[in-house]
Amino acid sequence: MTLLMSHYNYWIVVALMMVGFFIVIAQGNLVKKIVGLNIFQTSVFILYISAGKIHGGSAPILNDSITVYSNPLPHVLILTAIVVGIATTALGLALVIRINKAYGTIEESEIQQRDHSC
Amino acid sequence: MLFATAIGIVLSRDLIAVVMLTGIYGFLSASFFVLMDAVDVAFTEAAVGAGISPLLMLLTLAMVGRREKASRSRNFFALMLVVITGALLMIGTFGMPAFGSANAPAHMHVAPRYIEQSGTEIGIPNIVTSVLASYRGFDTFGEVAVIFTAGIGVLSLLMLKPAQRKAPLSNVAKHHKVLRIVSKILIPPILLFALYVQFHGDYGPGGGFQAGVIFAAGIILYTMFFGVDVAQQVVSSAVLRVLAAFGVLLYGSVGLVSMLNGGEFLNYSVLAENPLTGQHIGILVIELGVGITVAAVMVMIFYCFAGQQNKKEEAEE
Amino acid sequence: MLSHLPILQVILPLLGAPACLILGRGKIAWLFALLVSALSFCIAAMLLHTVYHQGVISYALGGWQAPWGIEYRIDLLNAWLLLIVSGSSTVALLAAQSSINVEIAPEKQTIFFVAWLLCLAGLLGILATGDAFNVFVFLEVSSLSTYTLISLGPHRQSLWAAFRYLIMGTIGATFILIGIGLMYIMTGTLNMQDLAQRLPLASDSSTVFTAYAFILVGISLKLALFPLHLWLPNAYNHAPSIVTTFLAASATKVALYLLIRFTYTVFPSHFSQIDIPLEEIFIVLGITGVLSASVAAIYQADVKRAIAYSSVAQIGYMVVGLGIGGVLGLQATLLHVFNHALMKATLFMALAAIACRIGVTTLTSMQGLGRKMPWTSFGFVVGGLSLIGVPLTAGFISKWYLVSAAALSGRWGLVVLIMVGSLLAIVYIWRVVEALYFKPAADSTPIKEAPLAMLLALWLLVFANVYFGIDTRLPVSISAEAATALQEGRP
Numbered sequence: 014m015t016l017l018m019s020h021y022n023y024w025i026v027v028a029l030m031m032v033g034f035f036i037v038i039a040q041g042n043l044v045k046k047i048v049g050l051n052i053f054q055t056s057v058f059i060l061y062i063s064a065g066k067i068h069g070g071s072a073p074i075l076n077d078s079i080t081v082y083s084n085p086l087p088h089v090l091i092l093t094a095i096v097v098g099i100a101t102t103a104l105g106l107a108l109v110i111r112i113n114k115a116y117g118t119i120e121e122s123e124i125q126q127r128d129h130s131c
Numbered sequence: 132m133l134f135a136t137a138i139g140i141v142l143s144r145d146l147i148a149v150v151m152l153t154g155i156y157g158f159l160s161a162s163f164f165v166l167m168d169a170v171d172v173a174f175t176e177a178a179v180g181a182g183i184s185p186l187l188m189l190l191t192l193a194m195v196g197r198r199e200k201a202s203r204s205r206n207f208f209a210l211m212l213v214v215i216t217g218a219l220l221m222i223g224t225f226g227m228p229a230f231g232s233a234n235a236p237a238h239m240h241v242a243p244r245y246i247e248q249s250g251t252e253i254g255i256p257n258i259v260t261s262v263l264a265s266y267r268g269f270d271t272f273g274e275v276a277v278i279f280t281a282g283i284g285v286l287s288l289l290m291l292k293p294a295q296r297k298a299p300l301s302n303v304a305k306h307h308k309v310l311r312i313v314s315k316i317l318i319p320p321i322l323l324f325a326l327y328v329q330f331h332g333d334y335g336p337g338g339g340f341q342a343g344v345i346f347a348a349g350i351i352l353y354t355m356f357f358g359v360d361v362a363q364q365v366v367s368s369a370v371l372r373v374l375a376a377f378g379v380l381l382y383g384s385v386g387l388v389s390m391l392n393g394g395e396f397l398n399y400s401v402l403a404e405n406p407l408t409g410q411h412i413g414i415l416v417i418e419l420g421v422g423i424t425v426a427a428v429m430v431m432i433f434y435c436f437a438g439q440q441n442k443k444e445e446a447e448e
Numbered sequence: 449m450l451s452h453l454p455i456l457q458v459i460l461p462l463l464g465a466p467a468c469l470i471l472g473r474g475k476i477a478w479l480f481a482l483l484v485s486a487l488s489f490c491i492a493a494m495l496l497h498t499v500y501h502q503g504v505i506s507y508a509l510g511g512w513q514a515p516w517g518i519e520y521r522i523d524l525l526n527a528w529l530l531l532i533v534s535g536s537s538t539v540a541l542l543a544a545q546s547s548i549n550v551e552i553a554p555e556k557q558t559i560f561f562v563a564w565l566l567c568l569a570g571l572l573g574i575l576a577t578g579d580a581f582n583v584f585v586f587l588e589v590s591s592l593s594t595y596t597l598i599s600l601g602p603h604r605q606s607l608w609a610a611f612r613y614l615i616m617g618t619i620g621a622t623f624i625l626i627g628i629g630l631m632y633i634m635t636g637t638l639n640m641q642d643l644a645q646r647l648p649l650a651s652d653s654s655t656v657f658t659a660y661a662f663i664l665v666g667i668s669l670k671l672a673l674f675p676l677h678l679w680l681p682n683a684y685n686h687a688p689s690i691v692t693t694f695l696a697a698s699a700t701k702v703a704l705y706l707l708i709r710f711t712y713t714v715f716p717s718h719f720s721q722i723d724i725p726l727e728e729i730f731i732v733l734g735i736t737g738v739l740s741a742s743v744a745a746i747y748q749a750d751v752k753r754a755i756a757y758s759s760v761a762q763i764g765y766m767v768v769g770l771g772i773g774g775v776l777g778l779q780a781t782l783l784h785v786f787n788h789a790l791m792k793a794t795l796f797m798a799l800a801a802i803a804c805r806i807g808v809t810t811l812t813s814m815q816g817l818g819r820k821m822p823w824t825s826f827g828f829v830v831g832g833l834s835l836i837g838v839p840l841t842a843g844f845i846s847k848w849y850l851v852s853a854a855a856l857s858g859r860w861g862l863v864v865l866i867m868v869g870s871l872l873a874i875v876y877i878w879r880v881v882e883a884l885y886f887k888p889a890a891d892s893t894p895i896k897e898a899p900l901a902m903l904l905a906l907w908l909l910v911f912a913n914v915y916f917g918i919d920t921r922l923p924v925s926i927s928a929e930a931a932t933a934l935q936e937g938r939p
Contacts, residue, residue, distance in 0.1 A: 023224040025134065030626075031217040032137040037615060039209035044146055044191060046615060048153050051184060052137055054622055055160050057629065058176070062167045064227070064237055064633045072168045073258040075250050083168035084242045085258040087632075089267055090581055091172050092259070093274045094625065096340060097588045099179045100281030101618050103432050104592055106191045107288040108599060108611045110439055113195040115604035124608055220626070223658025227633055240636030240646075241515050269509040269518045273573065273585035276462055280566045280589055283469070284596035287559045376466030383463040386455075389511075396455040398511030 029056035041121040047105045054098045061087045154185040171259045178344040190436040254407045264414040268397045282428035289435035321349035339418035343425025350430045371431045378424025382417045454507040454520040457491045462569035472558030478545040481561040485538040492530040499527045515639035521578030524930035532789045536697035537568045546899035547690040551602045567593035580628045580638045591617045598687040609682035616679045620669030627663030671703035674737030677760045684756035689800035697789040712934045730771030737764030742872035752809040762788045776853040778931035784846035794831030794909040801898030816889025825884045827906045832877035834913045841917040
């Protein structure tokens with residue numbers, strides 16, 4: 014039981030990750046896939062940041078009145094990861110627009126059909 | 132709440148609803164980050180997840196349509212895969228230290244030095260900025276490269292040919308006088324706020340990336356109401372490319388100057404007589420480089436996406 | 449300046465990319481990119497020389513010592529790979545301008561070279577760093593630029609291939625990120641050497657096992673290890689021909705490097721042997737990849753696609769070598785990394801030349817080209833011989849080592865299967881040779897030989913294939929030393 018209480022945060026994050034992962038692989042619409050990818054990545058960020066939190070700590074900005082700070086390293090890593098995420102999203106969406114122009118659709122099944130019939 | 136939003140996204144068929152939910156998801160994440168004391172991250176996630184991401188998605192939807200078609204064929208296999216992966220991850224969390232514990236290995240080894248020494252070694256209050264810009268400055272250099280790469284990628288895919296730029300464009304906003312006037316009033320403060328965030332990043336949440344995004348938001352606001360045409364006369368695509376490249380080069384040159392002064396790449400302590408001053412100068416300049424590239428690339432990406440909309444409208448006329 | 453070599457290796461192309469964007473107009477972009485790549489190659493050669501004679505090089509970025517700062521750490525393994533990647537980039541760039549004149553619109557050519565330099569910088573950055581998170585950042589730099597390069601291909605399938613690779617690649621990168629995060633949570637550090645010391649203390653926990661599993665899966669996606677290889681045939685087939693040449697010789701090698709690095713240097717390897725039969729998994733997946741991909745290659749109508757499947761097969765060989773383990777197995781893998789880069793670059797370069805002249809690479813359209821494009825065709829033949837593993841070519845050397853390693857470890861069934869793989873390769877190479885030389889041309893349109901730059905690049909590679917098949921001192925000694933060093937690093 015104590016395991017549940019201390020770790021439930023992490024489990025919810027895992028569940029979120031899996032929802033995102035599911036959207037990416039199961040759903041056929043390309044924009045939704047990218048959304049799923051976003052959710053997947055954001056959940057990973059939540060995992061990292063949760064790991065950095067210390068009970069009773071505060072934001073890692075130096076201040077004489079504070080003694081306990083939360084861990085700044087995960088914050089740094091996630092800032093970079095967020096940027097990487099948006100870069101991927103932008104590129105992915107640009108590809109979707111071009112694919113739509115070339116194939117006339119953004120559903121995975123239809124694209125594969127059109128490729129096979131060519 | 133986050134979970135409910137995510138499920139909503141899975142089930143919804145209307146893509147615009149999906150985008151809205153994505154924005155909400157981003158916003159909720161940002162709030163969560165605040166609760167976790169990660170204020171810089173919250174700031175960035177709010178700008179990205181509730182700002183840029185939905186914006187770009189909406190622009191895409193304007194081109195591709197808002198409805199999703201039903202297809203149930205691969206769901207079982209995908210569900211199995213997801214369950215297995217999730218279970219593996221869950222097992223993985225058993226070994227992790229309890230949430231919020233102060234004795235976790237993550238807090239015992241590398242991090243304490245940042246917290247204890249960054250005041251004396253670097254001299255700025257925001258520890259995240261210290262780590263981001265100095266201790267792990269090379270990662271941030273890579274991050275700028277990532278943004279630049281994304282800009283290049285979008286440019287290669289959606290580049291506007293010169294002919295299209297001169298075409299007259301349908302502009303719904305011309306009819307909304309109120310919006311135009313309000314946006315004209317809002318834009319200067321937005322740009323100023325961006326500059327504030329840029330330079331205040333040492334003392335509070337903020338820094339190059341967030342500032343770049345806000346600055347870009349100001350320009351994008353202008354573009355939305357006055358049209359890509361007009362905006363391009365103010366800030367043209369060619370200028371944006373040069374600026375995007377310039378930001379990266381600026382960052383790199385700081386590193387090169389360090390090397391010329393006898394230190395390693397990106398060692399700011401050798402940039403001035405007093406190491407602390409050197410650190411401040413180094414951080415200031417590289418953050419500026421980040422801000423310039425981010426702003427330029429964001430606007431460039433927006434031009435590319437919005438320009439597609441114009442092409443489509445021309446084709447339809 | 450010499451002490452700064454490790455970082456110069458990466459920032460030269462990394463800063464070269466934006467500079468190229470500003471400078472770029474037509475031929476200047478190409479020449480600049482070629483210059484940058486050639487300089488990178490020289491730096492890599494110098495680094496290899498230094499590491500070989502003086503041992504591991506460590507460079508503390510920002511002046512902060514690891515693990516508080518990011519460390520660049522060059523040992524024999526990554527110096528070897530730095531040479532291979534920068535070398536293949538330079539040779540491919542030599543032929544690039546002629547090739548893309550046919551396949552890419554003029555206004556996008558500058559962007560092409562900028563993306564190329566970014567890709568090069570990303571790959572070199574992954575190789576040179578000693579920090580796990582830094583790997584992730586540069587992995588994404590190289591991945592995003594790769595998606596861009598692929599999408600510049602001439603067909604609409606290029607866009608779809610790029611998108612599928614984007615999805616699968618990002619999933620892989622995110623898995624790796626999860627693994628890195630879990631490792632950090634258990635140890636508090638990101639530096640690879642530091643992790644190697646601290647992970648054994650936590651090795652009984654399920655978290656470390658999960659971390660390794662996720663990193664393994666993430667890397668396997670990028671590596672195109674069976675069964676996660678689905679993105680590769682399409683991506684290689686529809687990318688601009690010269691991009692395929694570069695990628696085939698470099699991108700998957702870098703993923704293999706990561707696999708080796710994480711398995712041998714970071715994770716307590718004794719734990720991976722005890723808990724899960726990792727070696728067996730590698731061998732099984734590897735050989736399955738070899739056989740299934742080789743069979744698939746035989747049935748392809750498009751030669752470029754067939755050779756792409758062949759790449760999946762070759763990666764399988766490399767992983768088999770890892771599975772066999774020991775100094776000999778590792779050495780076989782490292783040798784094959786080098787030789788595969790050579791042979792694939794040759795094959796794809798020849799195909800690029802053909803595509804340059806006739807626009808397509810289907811088997812039927814290539815009939816009779818043996819007479820019209822003699823130099824190119826013969827280049828393909830030599831590459832093919834190397835692929836099969838004929839003596840006097842580089843490919844023979846690595847096949848020999850692989851078979852020896854398998855035999856010495858008593859896995860005779862494996863030896864047979866490896867030979868079967870070679871036999872299958874003979875089939876699909878023969879189909880091309882038959883079309884080139886023994887079938888009459890479909891029509892009598894005159895087709896010129898490939899442009900000079902491409903021929904030059906091609907025959908440079910052909911020469912290297914034969915040279916290293918005969919004088920094997922350099923690759924063998926380096927791979928032997930690197931393998932030994934890796935083995936010694938194990939507890």
